[in-house]
Amino acid sequence: MILDPQRVQDITQNKAKLITALAQLFLSELPDMIDSIELSFAQGDKKALSNAVHRLKSALGNFANSSYYQEVGALEQSALVLDAAQWQMDWLTAKEKLDTLIIELKQMAGL
Numbered sequence: 001m002i003l004d005p006q007r008v009q010d011i012t013q014n015k016a017k018l019i020t021a022l023a024q025l026f027l028s029e030l031p032d033m034i035d036s037i038e039l040s041f042a043q044g045d046k047k048a049l050s051n052a053v054h055r056l057k058s059a060l061g062n063f064a065n066s067s068y069y070q071e072v073g074a075l076e077q078s079a080l081v082l083d084a085a086q087w088q089m090d091w092l093t094a095k096e097k098l099d100t101l102i103i104e105l106k107q108m109a110g111l
Contacts, residue, residue, distance in 0.1 A: 002097050003104035004065040011062055016110070023109035026059055027102065033059065034095070041088065050079040063105055068097055 012018040033056045040049035053076040060069055071094055078087055105111075 001104060002065060002068050002101040003063055003108065005108060007065075008063060008105075008108060020109045020111065022062060023105050023111060026063065026105070027111070029059065030098075030102070034098075037091070041084070041091070044084070046080050050076050053079055060101075064101060068094075068101070071097075 008019060008022070012022060033052065036052040037049065037056065040052045053072065057069065057072045057076055060072055064072070075087070075090055075094055078090065082090075
């Protein structure tokens with residue numbers, strides 16, 4: 001499980017409407033966050049890539065378990081120094097987990 005349900009419940013004081021609103025906001029912003037990451041990578045702009053991943057990481061702080069949050073944090077740092085091919089492999093792995101988080105979050109929020 002990538003979602004940290006206890007964290008979501010703590011942040012929202014377990015209010016169903018607030019969970020739904022927070023989930024909807026995250027899910028509506030997520031495509032733009034992913035596009036920014038992928039565009040920055042395609043352009044080879046390491047600083048913009050690191051910043052784009054930081055934006056995603058910040059949003060994940062409301063939902064993700066500690067392990068996944070740290071994984072995305074490592075992507076943010078490695079964007080500045082890692083070989084592009086290796087970074088892309090790490091991103092694809094993280095993106096698969098993001099897909100799992102989306103499913104888990106939608107289930108929790110009743111979406």
